[in-house]
Amino acid sequence: MAEVKLLGAWGSPFSCRVEMALKLKGVEYEYIEQDLANKSPLLLKYNPIHKKVPVLLHNGKTIAESLVILEYIDETWKSNPILPEDPYDKAMARFWAKFIDEKCMPAIWQIMWSKENEREKAIEEALQHLKTLENELKDKTFFGGETIGLVDIAANFIGFWLGAAQEATGMELVNKERFPVLCKWIDEYVNCSVVKENLPPRDKLIAFLRARLSASSWKY
Amino acid sequence: MAEVKLLGAWGSPFSCRVEMALKLKGVEYEYIEQDLANKSPLLLKYNPIHKKVPVLLHNGKTIAESLVILEYIDETWKSNPILPEDPYDKAMARFWAKFIDEKCMPAIWQIMWSKENEREKAIEEALQHLKTLENELKDKTFFGGETIGLVDIAANFIGFWLGAAQEATGMELVNKERFPVLCKWIDEYVNCSVVKENLPPRDKLIAFLRARLSASSWKY
Known part of the structure; x- marks a missing residue:
C-alpha cells in the first residue's frame, strides 16, 4: 500500500496543485480519482467537513485544503522547497x-x-x-x-x-x-x-x- | 521609533488577533488606531491591495492579513510558540x-x-x-x-x-x-x-x- 495517497479530481485546479507539489518533491503516491457529482464514502470519510478534493493521506493521517496540504508537503519533504526560508x-x-x-x-x-x-x-x-x-x-x-x-x-x-x-x-x-x-x-x-x-x-x-x-x- | 508598529482598529477581531500574538511573545510595539470609515493615507500606503487592518510594520517591511501576520510573528519571535512544531x-x-x-x-x-x-x-x-x-x-x-x-x-x-x-x-x-x-x-x-x-x-x-x-x- 502506498505511503501517500491523494484523493483528487482530474479537472480540479486544487488537486492539480497537490500533484504538482508531490511531483516537484519526487514523492511517490497513489492517485485516487473522485467523482464530485457522486461523492464516494472514501471522500466523505476523509474530508467530512468540506467534502471536497484534494485530500492527502500520509501514514494514516488526513489533510484537506490545497494550500494547507502544500505547506505540509513542503515541511515533510525538504528537497526542492516550495516556500522561501525567510x-x-x-x-x-x-x-x-x-x-x-x-x-x-x-x-x-x-x-x-x-x-x-x-x-x-x-x-x-x-x-x-x-x-x-x-x-x-x-x-x-x-x-x-x-x-x-x-x-x-x-x-x-x-x-x-x-x-x-x-x-x-x-x-x-x-x-x-x-x-x-x-x-x-x-x-x-x-x-x-x-x-x-x-x-x-x-x-x-x-x-x-x-x-x-x-x-x-x-x-x- | 518603534521597531514594530501595528495599524489596527479597536473593534476588529482581526487586529486584536495580532495584538494577542505580539503580547504573547512579549514584543514591544506601537499601536496606530485606524478609522475604517475614513481610511488614512498610511493604511492605503501600507495595504494598497485590501485597504484593511491589521497591517504589521517590522523593520520597514509590511505584512497584511491577520493569519499571515500570526505565522510571521511566530517564525520571527520564537518564545511561546503559537503553532505546533510537528x-x-x-x-x-x-x-x-x-x-x-x-x-x-x-x-x-x-x-x-x-x-x-x-x-x-x-x-x-x-x-x-x-x-x-x-x-x-x-x-x-x-x-x-x-x-x-x-x-x-x-x-x-x-x-x-x-x-x-x-x-x-x-x-x-x-x-x-x-x-x-x-x-x-x-x-x-x-x-x-x-x-x-x-x-x-x-x-x-x-x-x-x-x-x-x-x-x-x-x-x-
Whole structure:
C-alpha cells in the first residue's frame, strides 16, 4: 500500500496543485480519482467537513485544503522547497496565494457563472485583480523568483484553466496587450516539465467547461 | 521609533488577533488606531491591495492579513510558540484557523446582516459550523491543547465578539445547553491574561454593534 495517497479530481485546479507539489518533491503516491457529482464514502470519510478534493493521506493521517496540504508537503519533504526560508518572504508567498484563492479565482468564476447583466461588473473586478498580480510579478520569471514556488502552484488556475475557459467561452480576459507580464509567465509556466506533466488534457477540459456552461446561463 | 508598529482598529477581531500574538511573545510595539470609515493615507500606503487592518510594520517591511501576520510573528519571535512544531499538527492548526475564517465568521456575520427572511437559513448554517468546532475541541482546554495557539487566537471572534453580538441583538446562538464544550472554552479563554488584556471594552463594543444594527435591517 502506498505511503501517500491523494484523493483528487482530474479537472480540479486544487488537486492539480497537490500533484504538482508531490511531483516537484519526487514523492511517490497513489492517485485516487473522485467523482464530485457522486461523492464516494472514501471522500466523505476523509474530508467530512468540506467534502471536497484534494485530500492527502500520509501514514494514516488526513489533510484537506490545497494550500494547507502544500505547506505540509513542503515541511515533510525538504528537497526542492516550495516556500522561501525567510519569514518575510514566506509571509509574502502566503499573502499572494491567499489573494489568488480569495480574490482572483472567485472573480474569474463569477464571470463564468454570473447572469449576463452581472458579467460586466465581474469582468471589471477580475481585470483589477489580474492587474495586481501582473504588478507583483514585474520582472520575475516566476512568482517564486527563478523557480516555481507556492504562488506559482496556487496560480495554476490562471496559468492553465483560464486559457481553457477563454477558449470554451470565447471571452478574452488575458492577452498579450493587456497583460504582457502575466502572459510571459503563463508561457514559462506551462512549459515547465513538472507543470506540463500534471495538467489535465486541454481538449477534455474545454469540452467539460463547454458542457457545464451550456447547462448554465452562458450566452456566447 | 518603534521597531514594530501595528495599524489596527479597536473593534476588529482581526487586529486584536495580532495584538494577542505580539503580547504573547512579549514584543514591544506601537499601536496606530485606524478609522475604517475614513481610511488614512498610511493604511492605503501600507495595504494598497485590501485597504484593511491589521497591517504589521517590522523593520520597514509590511505584512497584511491577520493569519499571515500570526505565522510571521511566530517564525520571527520564537518564545511561546503559537503553532505546533510537528508538520501534521501545524497543518491541522492551519486547517481550523481557515475553517473559522471561511466558514464560521461569514456564517455568523450573515445572521447579523442578512434580511429577516434569510436569517433562519443563516442561523442553521452557523450552528452547524459551531457544532463542528465543538466536536474538534472535545476534551481539550484550548484548541492548541494546554495553552493558547493559532486556532484559539483565530477564534477570538467566537470567544468574545459573539457574546457581545448576542447581547446586542438578543439572539442566543451559543449557550451552555447547546454548546457546553465551546462555552467552557469561552470561559477559559476570556480569563487568560493575554486575552483579557487585549479585548476591546465589552460595553463599547455592544453599543457599537447596536448602532450598526439599528442602521441595518435588524428587527429585535
